[in-house]
Amino acid sequence: GAVVSQHPSRVICKSGTSVKIECRSLDFQATTMFWYRQFPKQSLMLMATSNEGSKATYEQGVEKDKFLINHASLTLSTLTVTSAHPEDSSFYICSARFWGGPMNTEAFFGQGTRLTVV
Amino acid sequence: QKEVEQDPGPLSVPEGAIVSLNCTYSNSAFQYFMWYRQYSRKGPELLMYTYSSGNKEDGRFTAQVDKSSKYISLFIRDSQPSDSATYLCAMSRSGGGADGLTFGKGTHLIIQP
Numbered sequence: 005g006a007v008v009s010q011h012p013s014r015v016i017c018k019s020g021t022s023v024k025i026e027c028r029s030l031d032f033q034a035t036t037m038f039w040y041r042q043f044p045k046q047s048l049m050l051m052a053t054s055n056e057g058s059k060a061t062y063e064q065g066v067e068k069d070k071f072l073i074n075h076a077s078l079t080l081s082t083l084t085v086t087s088a089h090p091e092d093s094s095f096y097i098c099s100a101r102f103w104g105g106p107m108n109t110e111a112f113f114g115q116g117t118r119l120t121v122v
Numbered sequence: 123q124k125e126v127e128q129d130p131g132p133l134s135v136p137e138g139a140i141v142s143l144n145c146t147y148s149n150s151a152f153q154y155f156m157w158y159r160q161y162s163r164k165g166p167e168l169l170m171y172t173y174s175s176g177n178k179e180d181g182r183f184t185a186q187v188d189k190s191s192k193y194i195s196l197f198i199r200d201s202q203p204s205d206s207a208t209y210l211c212a213m214s215r216s217g218g219g220a221d222g223l224t225f226g227k228g229t230h231l232i233i234q235p
Contacts, residue, residue, distance in 0.1 A: 008165070038222045045130065048166075048210070050222035063222075097165060099223075111223060113158075113165030 006032045008100050010114025017088055017121055025083045025117045027098035033078035034100035038111065039071075042095040054081055088121045095119075125149050128211055128226025136234050141198040145211035145226045148192065152213040152224070155187050157196045160208045160228065169209075170196060201233045 158166035
């Protein structure tokens, strides 16, 4: 299947600092990228949807000024957690979808990023 | 009530057994139903994809969707230790690429050799 690379896989940062997470589609062009968050023993929850060249659409309850999403190209989306606090500690995972062919409805996932804010 | 309910397990069965994994959901707008498998420290990978009600079979895996009951299932025949993983059900309103997925919590499955 298609490959989505997410980096870093694990990051520890100090409270008040910002952290950037990258999501790259390595062998296909992702028209849409999604960012999810998973707290312990909870479901993966959709945070936002971004289309290349457009502003991201955020789910209810997700602060757009805190979680900045940039999808500047068809192969790269970034999530920046600004002024991170301990309650932002979570597992963040991206997924990418593309149009065309029989696979146009599948979402491929990155490996996820474990963020710990201390 | 959560949109998607899934028993987190763990579910432990002997090798060779038939495994049944299930999810229920509350939003009747969901039309597309998926099962993902996730190994530790990896992203989810798509196993089965079904549109609307019905059955779909792929090798040892069978997915069933009953929209009238808002209930979906994944069956694994002749289970193998390599099937040990977390299985996530997911669903969406559209299959057109623009809709994010709503996930269950995932069921942790252990196949005992």
